Amino acid sequence: MDTKVEPFKARRVYLLLRERIQAGDMAPGTRLPGEPAMAAECGVSRVTLRRALDQLAAEGLVERRAGVGTFVRDALPLPPAGIDFADVFAHLKEMGRRTEVRLLSFGYVLPAGPVVTALGLAPGQRAQRAVRVRAMAGAPFSYLTTHVPEQIGLTYSEAEMASQPLLSLLERSGIRIARARQDIGATLAGPELAEVLQVETGAPLLTLTRVVEDAAGRAVEHLHAFYRPDRFTFQMQLARTGEEGERRWSPLAPATPEAGGTPA
Structure with missing residues (x-):
């Protein structure tokens, strides 16, 4: 069972996805690939990927909809x-x-x-x-x-x-x-x-x-x-x-x- 969280890898994935979102590579409203595909692409476990996605969601960069998927937020957070x-x-x-x-x-x-x-x-x-x-x-x-x-x-x-x-x-x-x-x-x-x-x-x-x-x-x-x-x-x-x-x-x-x- 896939239960191991790798903190450093989770942060690496979080930073990678955040950079893509903030650079405009993922437009608001874009649905991210499914967790199995994303985990495989990033070379991490699904639990580690979920931790990265949870951090993005906490910062308002993505919205996670149960049973539907993860989407880039339409309204991005306030600028620094x-x-x-x-x-x-x-x-x-x-x-x-x-x-x-x-x-x-x-x-x-x-x-x-x-x-x-x-x-x-x-x-x-x-x-x-x-x-x-x-x-x-x-x-x-x-x-x-x-x-x-x-x-x-x-x-x-x-x-x-x-x-x-x-x-x-x-x-x-x-x-x-x-x-x-x-x-x-x-x-x-x-x-x-x-x-x-x-x-x-x-x-x-x-x-x-x-x-x-x-x-x-x-x-x-x-x-x-x-x-x-x-x-x-x-x-x-x-x-x-x-x-x-x-x-x-x-x-x-x-x-x-x-x-x-x-x-x-």
């Missing part, structure tokens, strides 16, 4: 959220009102060494720590951990943190946000992150670490974030500028924020 690097703060505040947030934890802690250094905290100084998940249309796309110096964190409540963008709360406290520095990388999802972001353990994730500063150069927020790359993108529009022989790429002034993007 995106944020324009040329005007990060405007997008953060605007998208804070357009995405859903779930506050997982809120408290005051002695942060780890890298956060202490980034925020310039004194030995023994606490920080307000919050962990949130952001979603669009019920689909989670980011896992955010923020640290704010305690004296600033005391200006807002847990309920406010659960309902308002942190950037707005910081500005309400009288802080004039001036700049930020950030690093972007990639990692693999561990079991806990995978469960929250609804991906498989070992799935690739984008990472971002951002330190926000006020007009005096004081660090007022440390953010460490994980993003699903299929639901979130970093964007920047560029133009060629400079004199001949010294031409370079420069960021364009941002347009008015539109749907997409994520707050911190």
